[in-house]
Amino acid sequence: MVQLRYFASLRETLGVADEQVDLPDGIADLPALTGWLQERNDTWRTALGDPHLHVAINQAIVKPDCPVSDGDEVAWFPPVTGG
DSSP states (O other), X not given: XXXXXXXXXXXXXXXXXXXXXXXXXXXXXXXHHXXXXXXXXXXXXXXXXXXXXXXXXXXXXXXXXXXXXXXXXEEEEOOOOOO
16 A cells, blocks of 8 residues: 655645555556556546656655555655745
8 A cells, every 4th residue: 555645736636635545456666656546537647747746755756767665655746936
């Protein structure tokens, strides 16, 4: 099982802040997990397809091809802006 977290505008768009899911067979890296989530519907496909999203696994920013394992926390969040 993995803990999934969605932050800021992404949370608002998807309508969920966090969830726990069992990794399906064959889901072993971030691209596969993201693709699986995008299959939910067009909103998920568009939101998680944003190339500017950052992803953290176990609270560390990761590269797009990072492996994902049971017990991980995976968080998606948009870039931070400020001024």
